[in-house]
Amino acid sequence: MIDEKPPIGVEEVAEATAILQKYKAGKAALDKRIVDNELWFRMGHWKNYQNPMMEGKPQPASGWLFNSIANKHADAMDNYPAPNVLPRAADDAQTAQVLSSILPVVLEQADYEQVYSDTWWRKLKQGTGVKGVFWDPEARGGVGEIAIRPMNLLMLYWEPGVADIQASPHFFSLSMENTKQLENRWPQLKGHSASVLDVPRFLHDGGLDTTEKSVVVDWYYKKPDKAGHTLLHYCKFCNGVVLYASENDPALAGRGFYDHGKYPFVFDPLFMEEDSPAGFGYIDVMKECQTAIDRMNHAMDENVLLASKQRYVLSDTAGVNEEELADLSRDIVHVAGRLGDESFRPLQTAGLQGNSLSYRNSRIEELKEISGNRDMTQGGTAGGVTAASAIAALQEAGSKLSRDMLKSAYRAFARECYLIIDLMRQFYDEERVFRVIGPAGGREFVPFSGAALRARPMGLMGGVELGSREPVFDIVVSAEKKSTFSxxxxxxxxxxxxxxxxxxxxxxxxxxxxxxxxxxxxxxxxxxxxxxxxxxxxxxxxxxxxxxxxxxxxxxxxxxxxxxxxxxxxxxxxxxxx
The missing domain is CATH 1.20.58 (Methane Monooxygenase Hydroxylase; Chain G, domain 1)
Known part of the structure; x- marks a missing residue:
């Protein structure tokens, strides 16, 4: 008996690799900008200036840009989101109430606060925060659980030119993993350890050895079934070898990997760009102003060092002992012959002018205005404002940029909650018990399963079946954690x-x-x-x-x-x- 060829094999993986290479070429400019922005965030952006004249000279990097980003991240953490599920039909009110109480528990078990923090750092640095909402079948000893992970935009690829990743026919998520560990888990990888893919990497001070690592590709793609419905399929491959494919799985070949049919990634851009799901961030806006400030700091530091050091102009006929002159510990400097002003005089460096300092301060104020990180948003005051109500009014007016950022993050959070509910509907086959906080403040144990979210028959009318209806909910997001000022x-x-x-x-x-x-x-x-x-x-x-x-x-x-x-x-x- 001849074995049938699986739907996803070596040829299909080779085609997917070719598509991935095309997507990488279309995203090369964004990848370079992301790598450069990471240097800016670490205040190591002088590495981008390959100037031999700067070697051995002061390379100051002030933290104005970093301070602005850190304050935006603090605003985001002060307004950590909390979900509230609302029903669209009266019959679903009880289920919506239960979901409102167990969703925070699911998020807590997925360590969502850390995911939220890491994603916000990347959103502010790279311009886009991305979270992945997956089903982890190996969690809880094989029972399975929902996993939420912060994704590195540098390792994600989609069709160039699409504004929404759901419109891309393919989506790739890459990761670097140890080759030996991969071979232990998937023995079919042995003998295929030569990496066939290369990925962009951040610049590290100590370097990063990738000789013993391989690039693992999570390939998501959409494919219509016989009835015309779009199914989402998934394939994991490494070095040209298929590790898993949902089309090769008899249980999922005709159903798709996830029933919701969407790529399990949520993009949250800071400032949007046309024809791209990724945006640009504060570093892209502030780097030019920060460059001007750092160059001025470099010039001023050099001026101070030169002005503090005594230098001289010597003629060849002066007869001054240069070693004794340069040695500040000597009280006597010997001179051969007659010493005059024409052959020897001190060289004095002019000090800093007041307008230079004013110009530097004006560029610092410009950077604050660009980022919306004025003094009042950090608790500082100017112009003699001392009344608490006046300070509160200024802080409230100055925080509108942060509120705008939070609204976009809350919209992304609502989409994540919808994906979580869809995964509950598909995978919560067995009843689970969640410990929640009751209305009176005490602890309660609430049982829940995916049956409450699945389609239910609507009964008969005149002997005719009315079909089935799937519960649909609305997600309303509010701030769970308030700042001290709030x-x-x-x-x-x-x-x-x-x-x-x-x-x-x-x-x-x-x-x-x-x-x-x-x-x-x-x-x-x-x-x-x-x-x-x-x-x-x-x-x-x-x-x-x-x-x-x-x-x-x-x-x-x-x-x-x-x-x-x-x-x-x-x-x-x-x-x-x-």
């Missing part, structure tokens, strides 16, 4: 509401009227508490009125009793007198 602002708002009597039950109607015109985070909880206070005040007033009426009735009854007793006593006395 918490102080919230606390000040709460104290002002208390001082104005908003929480006094008798002022509920007036407080609600004022709250209708106000807008701050958490205002709905405040309105709910004020309404409760107003309801409590009404109940208290009604109870007081009932108590007053009861007392009046009771006193009237006591008066009637005393009157009857007096009349009875009088009638008895009259009888005795008669």
């Amino acid at each position: 918490r102080l602002s919230q606390n000040e708002t709460a104290k002002e509401c208390y001082q104005l009597g908003f929480f006094a039950p008798q002022n509920a109607d007036a407080a609600l009227a004022a709250l209708e015109m106000m807008d701050f985070e958490g205002i709905e909880k405040v309105r709910q508490r004020v309404r409760q206070n107003g309801t409590l005040a009404q109940k208290l007033t009604a109870a007081q009125m009932q108590i007053t009426q009861f007392r009046e009735k009771l006193s009237g009854a006591e008066e009637n009793l005393s009157t009857r007793a007096l009349a009875k006593n009088l009638s008895g006395a009259l009888r005795q007198l008669s």
Whole structure:
């Protein structure tokens, strides 16, 4: 019996490698910019200037650019996202509530905070942050779990000219791995250790030895099935050898690798570029200004060194002992013959001019303006501003660039959550238990499986089946972690509401009227508490009125009793007198 040729073999891998080489050629300029930007971030950009005249001279690299990027990253971490799942149909409300409680747990198990931080560094440096949302079948002892990883844009390739990676017919993700470890895991690799692919690499001070490493390619591609539906397939190969292919897997050949049919990567560009899913970052915008500042620093440092060192102009006929003149520890310098101003005089270097320092400071201010990293965003003040409310207003106005960046990151986070839900729908076959925080603040254990997310029959109508419906949700993202300034602002708002009597039950109607015109985070909880206070005040007033009426009735009854007793006593006395 002759074995059938698998759908993905050596020829298909060779074709994929040719496509990858074409994609690499179209991305070469972006790869070079990414490598250069990494040097700028590490303040090692002098390596890009191959000037022999600079060898042995000061090469100062000021950290203004780094400081701007570090502040943007701090803003991002102060506004760590939290998902909230909303249903589109009333029948899915319970599932949406459960998803809202377990999604943060899934993210925590995937170490998402570290992934979020690493991706933001790359977004600010390279201009694009990329996360990969995968299913790891080997996690949890073979049970499998969702994995989220920060991706290196330098190792990702797509069709040149597309603005969305989902429109690319192929997508490649490359990685460098140890060849011996790969051979131990996939024995078919033995004898194919010669690497056939080369990848761009960052410049390292100590160098990077790649002789014992091979390039592993994760190849994703879209292919229509017999019914015309687009399926996503996946192939992992190394050095021309297929390690795994979903089309070679009987269970996935007609279904696709992921049911959602999308490349499992989410791109989050900082500043968009036309016809490219990748953008450009702050380093690309600030590098020219930073170059001017560093060149001025170099010139000023050289000037200070020259001005601090005593130099002389000597004629060949001066007869001065140069060794003794250069030795500052000697008190006497011998001279042969007569010494005059024509043959010997000191050479004085002119000091720095005030306008040079002013120009350098103006370039520093220009860099701050370009990056939106003004002093007030870091807590500094200028112009005699000392009032807390004025500083808060300036910081709020100066943070609009950060808020704009965060909105794009939140949109990317929502797309990641949709991919997570799709992976739950496909792979959560067995029921899992998640430990979540309950409404009262206590711990609860919530069971969940993918059955709650899969299509459900809609029943019969007139003897006709209505088909099935798959639950669809909306993701709303909010900031989970607030900065210290945001918490102080919230606390000040709460104290002002208390001082104005908003929480006094008798002022509920007036407080609600004022709250209708106000807008701050958490205002709905405040309105709910004020309404409760107003309801409590009404109940208290009604109870007081009932108590007053009861007392009046009771006193009237006591008066009637005393009157009857007096009349009875009088009638008895009259009888005795008669």
